[in-house]
Amino acid sequence: MEKKQNSLFVGTLAKGLRLLRAFDESHVSLSLAELVARTGLEKSAVQRLAYTLHHEGMLERDPGTRRYRPSHAWLELAYAYYWSDPLISRALPKLIEFSRAYGEIVNLAQISGDHIIYSLRLPNQRTQFAASIVGRRLPALGTASGRVMLSTWSDAEVEHALETWPVHSATPKTIIDRDLIALDIARARQEGFAITKAQMMLNEISLAVPVISIDGRADAALQVSVSSLTFDEARLKEEILPALLDTASGIPG
Template sequence: MTLLKAFGEGNAVLGISDLVRITGIEKSSVQRILATLYAEGMLNRDNHSRRYRLSNQWLHMAYAHYIAEPLTSQVMPRLFALQQQIGQSFNLAEICDTSIIYSVRLPVQRTNFEGTLVGRTHPALNTSGGRAILSTWDAAARQDAVKNWPVTEYTPRTTVDRGEISDLVEQARQDGFAVSVEEILLNEIGIAAPIKSSSGKARAAIHCSVSMADWSVDRVRKEIAPLLVDTARTFFDPRAEE
């Protein structure tokens, strides 16, 4: 599993020496594990470069995940309806360790390629989705996350000051939704509302992103936020109690 987790964004194609360096596993063990994974069809190998990448067999596992995950089937029709109503990009964002991972993505024409892919992650503290989710956690958990979870500076407007991030999480707790402005991409506003469990805790959020060429923050708050909050309230996520 350590070896497989080495394959990711920025490390999509790796050789034996790369995997030894990244994982710290000795070379003979890496070679043996790679041989097994290749034989089972879980990895593809370039016979010229002798480098490996994940095979499309992993899409079968992704399909199995979606079939087993009831929240996805609940959320998808509502996201389609919201997209048709507003004409903007909508996503389902979920907590994955200290990041958010996009498990459903409904892009629009302006969306870049990476923004169309499920499985992409960002540090939760940098995103409206992550802050919306954290805003539903108890005070100790919120404070621990803000203090210890990683942040990445994507743009000159990315909030990296942890005191400011704490204020944004508390604002989201008060508003019932979170807004980010040009923090992941320039000229983009993100807005997210948490999907809660019966206790009020969330591990997922409905997220929308819009272009600042067409939308202001005030307009997003007035026109999109109420729709996201109302939609999120129609779902129940029991995983948040786990």
């Protein structure tokens, strides 16, 4: 309501952005009817918005099925983002060095509202397609990266996150008890790293360390994913953790 009452707020633009956000990894191609259902907007508005976005090059339209999907313009926007964020250029060489030395999946995660978003991902030979694409967003409370970033925030911010940020079960082993998540964040504050097991994928162990800014706060983290079939927590701490901490310390936040 506050946005709509602000004279600077452009409602039509907001509706257009809502339509673009209807597309995700599970909805890569949408009909007009599906766009209506996904956005909650009126059919006539969706029709005009989709036509305009197609005309402006933001959406592709299949002439046979009349379904819409994202266009290459989205990649152009991602390209502009990469040039705009100085953390990306500072982190990428460090992640390449780490990946070459250890051969494990390493990601740069950044906080994005109440989610994390993977802005750099260096896969290895075992990586699945979904785990190699940048831009994936996950609920921050369910990830090692989100928890280790929160561990550097103030008590009030952590309390607010624990009360209001979403949690959901991605696997049968996902922890959704907020008290247990709070304990994990407190542990990360003491130890300087966070480890989760089978939270987003079964047979996955995730290790994350914060990328600390000059004020002592982290809005980014380095994260390594390994298979629990080949690694246990002790081996991860011994072989990977020291190098990951060293890599993060070399990236000014």
